[in-house]
Amino acid sequence: MAPTPRRFTFLLLDRFTMLPFAATLDALRLANKMSGHRLYDWRLVGTGGDFATCSNGSRMALDAGLDGEVTVARDEAVIVCGGDDITAQASRPVLAWLRRQARAGATLGAVCTGSHVLAKAGLLDGRRATIHWENHDSFAETFPDVDLHRQVFVDDGSRLTAGGGTSSIDMMLHLIGRTHGADLAAQIADQMLHTAIRAGGDRQRLSIATRIGIRHPRLAAVVERIEANLENPVSPPQLAADAGMSTRQLERLFMRYLNRSPKRYYLEARLARARHLLLLTDLPLIEIAIACGFASSSHFSKCYRERYGTSPYRERGVQKAGTVVALPTRAEVLALAS
Template sequence: MAQSSTPRRFTFLLLNRFTMLPFAAALDALRLANKMAGTQLYDWRLIGAEGGFATCSNGSQIRLDGGFDDDVTLGRDDVVIVCGGDAITAQATRPVLAWLRRQARAGVTLGAVCTGAHVLAKAGLLDGRRATIHWENHDSFTETFPEVDLHRQVFVDDGARLTAGGGTSSIDMMLHVIGQAQGADLASQIADQMLHTTIRTGRDHQRLSIATRIGIRHPRLAAVVARIEANLENPVSPSRLAADAGMSTRQLERLFMRYLNRSPKRYYLEARLTRARQLLLNTDLPLIEIAIACGFSSSSHFSKCYRDRYGTSPYRERGVQKAGTVVALPGCSDTVLALAS
């Protein structure tokens, strides 16, 4: 495949509290592409809004090559990768959004890893486009940006927009980009160097199967759990779950206690509260909207269940998170709570 004499430039925008793994994996794929090809196929620079240093979510600091005020003009051959991480809503500042919009107008290819897709969406740069984000942020993203065609794949290539879910998914996204430009053989050599034994495609999903995640191989129980996860806003009664799975309510309760050590009601409630916490910490939705989105009939009922589960009120937890304090998750309460009325 013919190669340009000019290296293709990648600019990594490191937002405050970005996640190290997807950034480092994406960058190293480019380094290995140069090494394996024996020529400078790619170069890169690291930037932040103000230059200086960027602080990672693990506390490490990375020295940046510059900031938005540098006299560096990006064009159609350039790629900008937005590297997100924790507290992503606070990183979508006016300077960041304005800079990204300028790059989009210049025809730059814009990408994102981990929660960076939130910032692209906030800038209106994913409207009507296919995209992905880390599975933990999927529900909150859908609630906040309904105009984006969100998928649960490892990565999504929508032409001038590239998004990867986080973790090692950035390896697959970069191998996809490198393979398109330089051929599948080079991409395979890079994967081999990275001990990345399976190159995932844009059709592969982010999460493990339900059976693997919950550690069971009981097909009917896994099917019930999948039904629960798909119906958090409008909970299905245990009797209906059991009937649709071809068993009695008592049989379903025994399965849950045997394999998951909790009742179906308890499991359902924990799933709804987990989703509520993701919405609480990753969106600015009012508490009543979060309550309704997670199947609670009122904000007071939601607050009571949340306090029993996490040891603090939703209002206080959101306030503490915005103040920049990391909140530990208390152990699960032993109280069995009923489904929303």
Template sequence: MAADRPRRFTFLLLDRFTMMPFAAAIEPLRLANRAAGKQLFDWRLVGPSGDVAACSNGTRIELDGGLDGEVAVGRDDVAIVCGGTEIAREATRPVLNWLRRQERGGAAIGAVCTGAWVLAEAGLLDGRRATIHWENHDGFAEAFPDIQLVRSVFVADGNRLTAAGGTSSIDLILHLISQAHGDGLTAEVADQLLHTAIRTDQDRQRLSIPTRIGVRHPRLAAVIARMEANLEDPVSPAQLAADAGMSTRQLERLFRRYLSRSPKRYYMETRLARARNLLMQTEMSIIEVALASGFSSPSHFSKCYRAQYGSTPYRERGTSSAAPGKAD
């Protein structure tokens, strides 16, 4: 890259993209220019319409161009896909072809929030490490089993960059600023953002279990972690209790006291939440979703699902697929 040329970021804004990850990616670039007193970075916004992109909160962003070459992406540039809701249907042929062209031209390719799904559809994450928002993790893992999916806030695998969503874009961009211009500038930018803890690619996306459930009890947290790691092949309450060094009755009391439900009920709700994500985010059959969530009987799965969500998996899948599917 020429020393006197700013590094350009091209943000591909897909329909219903999520505002927070996009803003969290572009603001550190602006602040780096301000702190350095010169233009280290510039950026362009493109989208399938070439005119305006609408994000999931209804805000509309004016674009600099479309996908037909109006905005050139150079060899030393970065192209970042900004995804959001119903991401599978945004992986259209024009979008995938545009991304492949940028990759062939030598640009670094990245994604924030659910944008990693589109990179995967384009074949640009094959053999790579990547991350995606935790809510989409299960569906992505089922759809793209050959990609090494991790739960980090961001991943920089060579010239493939993925950030999980929310404020994780800040950490990814700070990582790139640090690589190019050092830790001093990175610290200045983070300070301006009031981003007091710069995360690395080793940091996990989600809050710790004690923080999530609002209870700091080591054995309870250990049991819940075991449940979350065994959704497809559930562990019996008796085995969970034995492994945690307590009786089944003690485990029951622990859950009743802190979570107002039995271990069995909590486990069921966690498995059903996974099933719902898979129904909404994948094309897996109902029986495949049931098995992946620890149900051996489709009828039992349907009964439990309806009791939890007030609708059967079949109706839920029908509602989800009522919107236009992935286009060519």
């Protein structure tokens, strides 16, 4: 007897990212194909109209809008697909709809920045969750009641979150394997040319050494410690002592491999994080300054202007006025901008 298919409802928010959505949906399609049974059904819903617009400009036809009769049963799953400008997508109708599905007992999931919307609805309070690494710091500051992790995906029972990109594949293979067996999950991974199925505990990003292109283990360890201590900076002499070298040795390593002093590298890392929080949250300037290790907003503003050529007030004001402001690049987030 064929199993009753489980239905997934994909909530496509405006400017959702294509890759994590497509990866999630295609895993379900391949589960049906490889098993020879209709294990899963799915539908696409959005906030209005007949189409949802992706961040790459393409449009996806919707089966229904939230303003219609969209009901979700207890054994179904809702996947929130987020992308760009996620704070603007957490509208009251979206939040209210998600809360209704939670009360009905549906499993709620999110890919990419969709976790922000679940958190905004209060549906991740006290729960373990993840979000794309680029949004991790701003999420942590905005939603302190969420147990946030830097993992590929997090399975917290009736709440499922994936960091974005190909992490959605790993999350879906985890779910499919849990219900229908590891053999089917492996067959799907093989079809997707996904050669290494990552567990939920795996980290999203490459190692420090790989990302910044250095092969010096002690220097990589120092950089990792810097990134982990942006709110409470550690002095270069202390970094050097803990790494088992002199301050002069540490300075030579930074200049040789990163073309800047440890102090400058640290400052750029803190400012990169500050810029991220500035553009992705509504936190007051003083809170951003403190979260990035600055003792006062005036010192923060002075350093920010020297680094980016504008004040934090002006940069945030330009963003709110509707002008497109580039988010920090990966290099800036790593404090490696030239």
